[in-house]
Amino acid sequence: MDRRDFLKTSAASAIVAGAGVAAPAVWSPAKAQARQETLVIVSESGPNNIDIHGVGTNVPGYEVSWNCYDRLISHEMKPGPSGVPYYDRDKFKPELAEDMNVGDMSATFKLRKGAKFHDGAPITAKDVKWSLDRAVSVGGFPTFQMKAGSLEKPEQFVVVDDNTFRVDFLRKDRLTIPDLAVIVPCVLNSELVRKNATEKDPWGLEYTKQNVAGGGAYKVVRWTPGTEVVFERNDEWTNGAMPKVKRIIWRMAPSAGNRRALLERGDADISYDLPSKDFAELKDNKKLRIVSTPFSNGAQYIGMNVNKPPFNDPKVRQAVAYALPYQKIMDAVLFGLAKPLFGAPAGKPTDVSWPQAHGYNTDIEKAKKLLAEAGLAGGFETTISFDLGFAGINEPLCILVQESLAQIGIRCTINKVPGANWRTELNKKEMPLFTNVFSGWLDYPEYFFFWCYDGSNSVFNTMGYKSAKMDSFIDNARKSAAIGETASYDAAVKGFVDLAFEEVPRIPLFQPYSNVAMQTNVDGYEYWFHRRLDYRKLVKG
């Protein structure tokens, strides 16, 4: 082979390679039609299980459950802070139940007549009971979520007749009704699941892991884990207004850069986990619509282990609270895409709401003084830990905190914890200093405080904080809410918020935003407490 031959062969191979490239740009009319009726969603990761009752179902799996199953009730929408509809915490609308009658110690639901599962079987009260029995019995996450609303025993769920269903309350609890509108209490086709259950698996979890056994607005027609989920509209759906989009294709694109490229090129209609920086840049792009909504009942914070020196001293914690670079974090890490939870003006009365801003601001002199008062004028060494699973925000944030704390003599080493390991580390409650996010599905201050500050020491009380005063405030708030005592409820909420800010076991930084980017011809996006997409309202113009 001489030079000429070589050049010839390489030229030939270049032509072969070039021939294939031009082809896909050509759309046949049928394809264009399909494109019009289909909504393409891209996100980083997909479901591992499409039944929320399953063992270890991940968050993308919740989205499938939400759209393919019905619940008895759901939430109404109200105008939201970002100009898109936002779920209304206090107003419920019928979904499978056409009527709800809440009595003193029970709630009765009339089921919609003619509602059918995907296989055509009618939805009856016995399916509802079986499904709720399943939720409180299978253990793990669904059971604990049900418990949060005092829904604990199968005996609470009563079939009155084929179309009437009753939930008996164990105790008065303001969270019981809202807890029936979260994702977990979905209604499954009991006949179908039971047919596919085995002795070892009486609740048929193996079957529903891969198959939708519900009657919701969408059906899963194809699911390739890690690649795509394809949904088709259930044209027989009667439990709400008929959705506009016929077909939804949800593709997983692990590279954030590519998700952005897909969106800008118009190949994807919606993308909802782009990094803050991309969102900040896309905001000026007139071809796309960007919606940022603050996480309901959620906050990113710096936590401190209150059971070990030096953070067992409230003065040291306050010093840290005065030494954090709040505004820098907002600008450099989040590109302004978050709601600040710091620097409330002095003397501002505490609200009966959560999250709300605290009065701390970056004030190095004050921090130094507090540290000196605690007898640690020379500073100390410690470690700041974060979850690598969210390194995009956590890493720059921790570097800024490290820099800032160095100014008052606190020398931090940064400890990066892999995602899989993060919860284990939280559970041990040994990390001295760390950053984390918590957000609650149910948007009530006492719900947040129960998880994060209560002496019962849940996983999310990451600081190991225990205070009899705090516990009694939280308890009072729950009790007053249950019986509708507004005055004592308000006092209790103000009490626990004030205490949390005074003792600062954790320092709230900001309320993160849930960022969604879509083409301008896509409409109908709604913000839900679970922060996933509701396909039923989406419209493609």
Place this chain on the structure above:
Amino acid sequence: MLQIVARRLMVAIPSLIGVVIVTFLLTRVLPGDTASYFAGPAATPAAIAEVKKQLGLDRSLPEQFVSYVVALGQGDLGTSLSTGRPVSTELKARLPASAELTLLALLLSLTIAIPLGIMAAVRQDSWVDHLCRIVTTAGVSLPVFFTGLLFVYAFYFLLGWSPAPLGRLDVFFSPPPERTGFYLIDSLLARDGETFRAALAQLILPTVTLAVFSLAPIARITRASMLSVLSSDFVRTARASGLSGPTVVMTYAFRNALLPVVTTLGMVFSFLLGANVLVEKVFAWPGVGSYAVEALLVSDFAPVQGFVLAMAILYVLINLMIDLLYGLIDPRVKVEG
């Protein structure tokens, strides 16, 4: 021949057993806690304990190992927690995706690297040699995710020549009826030209990305081994006897230089198959590499064990194939069990 194959496979069994034990132990000493990861965002310690029990992680290590081996004996590689499917099904679906990409990339890099290596050796220090040096240096020094993203940016985002980097097929195509799992072959078997074109279009960018990366070792080895063969006595004799240039280079020199090239090829192939995670990530390619890495990140043991085992078996088979090829290329080589 058959005897050799059988003997070689027998010898591989102890190493496979070793692989099973080592991966089992390694996955257990990883710091991650599967149960608390999969117990969900609002799990209490009790919930985590319950998940642990459901997953069988509360049993002692030997107990877990025995049940793993027993299942393995029945061909059950376990179930992945992160995708919710049996590992064997996943590997079966994903290996062809990786293999199709890797084979095509290898083919492309062969057609460029071998002529390039030969030319570089034959005309040492000419412009071809310099080109070879530049190409190989660039190939190893440009990380694949970088070239991949660059290609996507240029050919998809700016020029729009390439389809969306969303895996093996465009969103609006459905995969061809499965026979081999290779979309190109399957779509041809189904006489579906449109799907073939779509699958090929999706393949081009990742293939080129991988090929650029794998060019380097092949071209360098070809060049080095050609150089040593070209300077040997029998080539001088052939030249002195008046044989034509191409005959000397191709028939005599290249054939003798082929052994190290084939060895490298085997290594590059098995390396690419498992290690092109980054390319898979960039192009959302549903291959085995990204499957294993994702599983590892969430302490999902079963896929990791299944992946390592599958790779080990593949290595054994590829090595065997290369040894047999040796015999064909050079009759002096005897393959011993």
